[in-house]
Amino acid sequence: MNTDVDRVVAHLDPGPGPGMTxxxxxxxxxxxxxxxxxxxxxxxxxxxxxxxxxxxxxxxxxxxxxxxWLLPTGPGFGPGPAAALDIREENGYYVVEVKDLxxxxxxxxxxxxxxxxxxxxxxxxxxxxxxxxxxxxxxxxxxxxxxxxxxxxxxxxxxxxxxxxxxxxxxxxxxxxxxxxxxEAAPGEEYANVTSFDALGEPMHCVAFRGRTVAEVRELLAQRGLAVHEFRDTNPYIDEEAASRTSVPDSWYVNGGYLRAPGKANLNVSEQPEESDAGGLRNCAAPQGS
Known part of the structure; x- marks a missing residue:
C-alpha cells in the first residue's frame, strides 16, 4: 500500500454502519x-x-x-443474478469484485x-x-x-x-x-471518511488558503464548486458547544478545513491568524492556484 506521508486517514462517522473498533x-x-x-x-x-x-x-x-472493487476469492464463485460480490480464486488467493457498492x-x-x-x-x-x-x-x-x-x-x-x-x-x-x-457518496449523503481538504487528491491541495480571511477562502472554494457549510472556532478557551457556528465575520482567518458532503466544506477559523499558517501551504511541493 502507498505509505506517502500525505496519506492521512480520515475519520469514520458511525452513522452509516458499525464502524471500526x-x-x-x-x-x-x-x-x-x-x-x-x-x-x-x-x-x-x-x-x-x-x-x-x-x-x-x-x-x-x-x-x-x-x-x-476487486478482492481475491475462491474458484468458481460467480456473482449470481443479485450478488453484491463476484468471488473467485487465483494463484492461492481469493479475489473479490464488488458489484454493488x-x-x-x-x-x-x-x-x-x-x-x-x-x-x-x-x-x-x-x-x-x-x-x-x-x-x-x-x-x-x-x-x-x-x-x-x-x-x-x-x-x-x-x-x-x-x-x-x-x-x-x-x-x-x-x-x-x-x-x-x-x-463515492450517494446524492445527499454525508462523508464518513474525511481528511483535510488540502490533502493530496482533495480540491484545495496546493492552494494557499491557510491564514487568509473567510471572505478570501469562500471565493477560493466557490471557484472549485464548493460552498461553506459550517465553521468551527479553534479558540481553545471557548466552550465546546460554542465552537460550532453557522456563521462568523468575513474578517476572521481560516486555518484548516475538510469536506462534509459533496459540494460542502467545513472551515476551521479563528479571530486572529495563527503563526503556523504563514505561507498558507502544507503537504505541497509547489503552489497551484491562488
Whole structure:
C-alpha cells in the first residue's frame, strides 16, 4: 500500500454502519504520520464523530468496470443474478469484485462466509482522496494485516489514500479481518471518511488558503464548486458547544478545513491568524492556484 506521508486517514462517522473498533483506531494513529483531518467539536445538532478512515472505492482500469472493487476469492464463485460480490480464486488467493457498492454489510458477509472467509467488509462514503483506498485490520489483536495484500492500479497515483483496485486474501486465511473501503457518496449523503481538504487528491491541495480571511477562502472554494457549510472556532478557551457556528465575520482567518458532503466544506477559523499558517501551504511541493 502507498505509505506517502500525505496519506492521512480520515475519520469514520458511525452513522452509516458499525464502524471500526477502538483498537483499529489506535493502530491507524500509529501507522499514519501525516496531519489528521480536523475533527469537529460536538454540538447540539447532529454532528459526525470523525475517526481515522480507511479507504476503498473502485478506480476504473482496463480490466475493471468503473465503481467496482476487486478482492481475491475462491474458484468458481460467480456473482449470481443479485450478488453484491463476484468471488473467485487465483494463484492461492481469493479475489473479490464488488458489484454493488451500496449493498448492506449483511449481503457482503453472506457471500464472504459462503467461501469460508472470516472477513467483514464495509464500504463508507468518502472524500475524493479516500475513494479507492483500502485498510485491513484484525479486530482481535488490533494490527494491520500484512498477509492481506492490496492490488494497486498501474501507473502514477495522485491520491492520499493510494489507488488500489483490490485485495488479495490468502486461501486458508483464518481471520477474522475487517476491511474498510471508501466509496463515492450517494446524492445527499454525508462523508464518513474525511481528511483535510488540502490533502493530496482533495480540491484545495496546493492552494494557499491557510491564514487568509473567510471572505478570501469562500471565493477560493466557490471557484472549485464548493460552498461553506459550517465553521468551527479553534479558540481553545471557548466552550465546546460554542465552537460550532453557522456563521462568523468575513474578517476572521481560516486555518484548516475538510469536506462534509459533496459540494460542502467545513472551515476551521479563528479571530486572529495563527503563526503556523504563514505561507498558507502544507503537504505541497509547489503552489497551484491562488
Amino acid at each position: 477502538e483498537g483499529a483506531h489506535a493502530l491507524m494513529r500509529e501507522i499514519i504520520t501525516a496531519e489528521p483531518a480536523p475533527a469537529p467539536r460536538p454540538a447540539r445538532r447532529r454532528r459526525p464523530v470523525l475517526r481515522l478512515a480507511l479507504p476503498g472505492v473502485a478506480l476504473a482500469t482496463a480490466a475493471f468496470v468503473a465503481l467496482s 451500496y449493498a448492506g454489510p449483511d449481503r457482503y458477509q453472506e457471500q464472504l462466509r459462503g467461501v469460508g472467509l472470516d472477513v467483514t467488509l464495509r464500504l463508507t462514503p468518502s472524500t475524493p482522496s479516500m475513494v479507492g483506498s483500502i485498510f485491513p485490520t484484525s479486530p482481535t489483536d488490533h494490527r494491520y494485516l500484512d498477509e492481506i495484500k492490496t492490488i494497486d492500479q498501474p501507473g502514477a497515483c495522485e491520491k492520499m489514500g493510494g489507488c488500489p483496485i483490490g485485495v488479495k486474501v490468502p486461501v486458508g486465511f483464518q481471520g477474522p479481518a475487517e476491511i474498510t473501503l471508501g466509496r
